[in-house]
Amino acid sequence: MRSAKVTYRLIILIIALVFGIVFSMPSFLQTQGGSKISLGLDLQGGLHMLLGVETHEAIDSKIKSIAGSINYYAKKEDVLIDKFKIRQDSVEFTLLDSDEAPKIDAALKEIVGLEIQKDGLKYTIMLTQEERAATVEYAIAQAVETIRNRLDQFGLAEPTVARQGEDKILVELPGIKTQEDEQRARDLIAKAAHLQLMAVDDKRQDQANTMSAVQAESYGDIIYPDAKNEQFKYVVKNIPVLDGSMLTDAKVAFSQQNNQPIINFSLNSEGARIFGDFTGANVGKRLAIVLDGKVYSAPVINERIGGGSGQISGGFSVEEAHDVAIALRSGALLAPVKVLEKRSVGPSLGAESIQKSMTALAGAAMFIVVFMMIYYGMSGVFANIALVANIIILVAVMALFGATLTLPGMAGIVLTIGMAVDANVIINERIREFLREGANLKTSVKKGYENAMSAIVDANITTLITVIALYAYGTGPVKGFAVTMSIGILISMLTAILGTHGFFDLFTDKIERSGNTRLWFGYRRDK
Template identity: 65%
Template sequence: MKIFNYRLIIFMLSIIFGVAFSIPSFLQTDSGKKISLGLDLQGGLHMLLGVKTEEAVTSKVKSVATSIKYFAEDEEILIDELSIKDGSVQFTVLDKDELPKVDTMLENIKGLKVTKENLNYNVTLTEAEKVTTKDLAVAQAVETIRNRLDQFGLAEPTVIRQGETDIVVELPGIKTAEDEKAARELISKPANLELMAVDEERADQVYALTTYQAAQYGDIILEDSRNPKIKYLVKEIPILNGSQVIDAKVAFDQSHQPIINFTLNSSGSRIFGDFTGKNVGKRLAIVLDGKVYSAPNIRERIGGGSGQISGGFSTIEAGNVAIALRSGALPASVELLEKRSVGPSLGADSINASMMALISGFAAVFIFMIVYYRNAGVIANVALVSNIFIIISIMAMFGATLTLPGMAGIVLTVGMAVDANVIISERIRELLRSGMSIPKAVEDGYSNAMSAILDANITTLLAAVILYAYGTGPVKGFAVTISIGILASMLTAILGTHGIYEALMPKIAKDKNLRKWFGIK
């Protein structure tokens, strides 16, 4: 008697796979990949952040000033009194023959309102551009915070936009004060890197000048990162900013102190090389979040587009700054509007209630299949059990987070998984009642049921894909669980049970007890 067939072999391998990779999740072992529990199940930190969008507008204006400055230097156009006042960029072109070049350059920058009087320019953002900049700032903040948390190693953080300027952040598993502090610092750190020229002409006057007096020269006064008593007078318009950084890594200097090596993109490398080539002997301040970490002398032109930040970092601080630089600077700073610590008791209650629903639903379906379909129901239940193991194992392999909606998805999948077997069993019973032989009825039963099963599962899978694409947070978790459940049920119900019938067919055909095998009177 031929017991093994390719369908049964594939089914048995899938069961072994499901059991092996789901054991760490069921037993919560220290080794192996496990399913992470969401905030609603294991507790954690819930924060509501507000984005200061006006800062994004200010940063945009400063970026426009930087572009004008670089263009003028690159094209050798003489401009004077380039400064930022009251949210606008002001400068004077000294040669009227260069006006067409300047006008063309400004026309190529979208969203600008340019006012020109003789040789004097006043450049501001249009109202529409300000609205767009603010909206984009919040969207970029969401992506930046999500990228930082992903690189930090937090499992499945939820970062979603709420309203026009707010962001909701949920961090499962954050329970200690130390973890909370590290996460909050990483989220809120602007990581705004700027390379700024030191005003060498007035550098020795920095302690005598007021902020207002420095602004008259187009300068700002910044503190040293390690010693606030040390001041630097730097040009307000930066040479480069963090938007040109494409990589940042932690390294160690000769004294084994942590430093951060950063790499610039192609345009940043060109600007950096040109500036250092023209300013040999002068100082370049490396500014991070408004504080000067170092201001080395430029000894020669620096090509290659790389630099380093040193400033007495601890290893953990250097790592967090590197993550922040890699994931991008926040376009505007964020403030904590609300914070809630979700306790594990809520998670325990949710888990217990969901497990009761899962076990109750599973038991009801399990008993019904055996009572109504007899041995065919037992075969369907084998597929049902293996289906749950496969779902858990796949979610564990991908490091998925299980939330309360995800558990609801598993409960729903239990019913959907057995639905295919019900359709197949009913088709087989119909054919047997018409007098068809058992082997022929089983083969035709699977063939006749296939179209209905595929149609139902494909349409549900498409709905799950749409939920995942457009949903957020728990909705995505529900969509993932349903999608995995659908694919697993098609494997177990269509391929697996068919393989079992093929293996048992000689015995079924010899027995000819339709009530025992298919529940037919």
């Protein structure tokens, strides 16, 4: 009586194949819904930029932050200081009472990386060389992470943001096709998003348009333009009340007065405490909200503001408010970045790359399919079915993980096709060896898989180790190649070893009855 054995191997292959078909269709058909593979810069075009990081600004920012901490501590502890000045790479001040020196000394010891010079009651605070180097290194690493976070929130699919050399950052943005999208992306990348709350110097505000920057510095002030009208200036104290490092969230809202977009921001506990103390001690005075060196508003403080929240209103459009909120949420750039190199990759290049890659993919697949059928007979057909399943499941897995397909990634898929049938070639040759030795069909199939297993596993593990190293130490296109190769290797283990073995389980009885080894294995055994 004829019987078909549907084993767990075949069931697993069928389940995997159904999974692959369901989740790969959005990518193959390019439907609106569902997870799809994103195309990289080299396939769909986009924007390539090389950015330089102005690391000296990070040092200046660190110095100003230290100055703010010292100033806040002095006021909180009623320590009288005079001639408080921020130089290019140092903070200077003079104590008015020598009895207060232990308090200041104790506070300065809490700040890591300071070089303190004392001349009587005059203090000069600088960063140590080690702290300067650490600040620069952190600024570059933070710029990479901040830009990546901004672009992720902007909605771009799989942007590439990677450090290059000492102080450069590579940015690749697939899918940027219009001039407007390019400009928005560039503005978002370059926006420092440096938020500061600064006290307005009301005594000298009427001199804002006549005072020079040098004069303002001599008073401990700095002059900033109004964000809406740069002809109008503000004179503010150069030591910030607090800055964006204490910001925890920023969201777009709409003003109840005029329904214009505004940005609501929240501060951490330290920022909320400083904000509350300052507003409570300065009722009736003005507080300027400064973003990237421009004053967006300077409201009068009517009462103590607790809760650690505030708002920025500056005549934003909805898109501008959205982008500023993204920049604030993702963090300020400690060091500004500038575009050193920019080029647009046209979609025509991507279309040509896709066409050539698909031709190579189809050519390799057809050659392998025909070869396997002619040389191995029905065993080759099983291998071809496993190969198709491998490609479909590979696309499905990449789509689920939101992977980006690049030209090297497509090369990885082409290589995966060859590797996917390599295991079946080894298995079929082992089966042929046992048939030549006179073993029966069941024994030949069983021993063929058992003997081939160690060679297949060893080869795949060594290849997998290599592609993991490529992913760990490579960048951009190299990672794309490594991703497709690693997924393809793991899937080939499922389809080649389990899948084809499941087919043999199903047809073993039929193969034995026919005795036609030429049809099933491409090898004619003498009877």
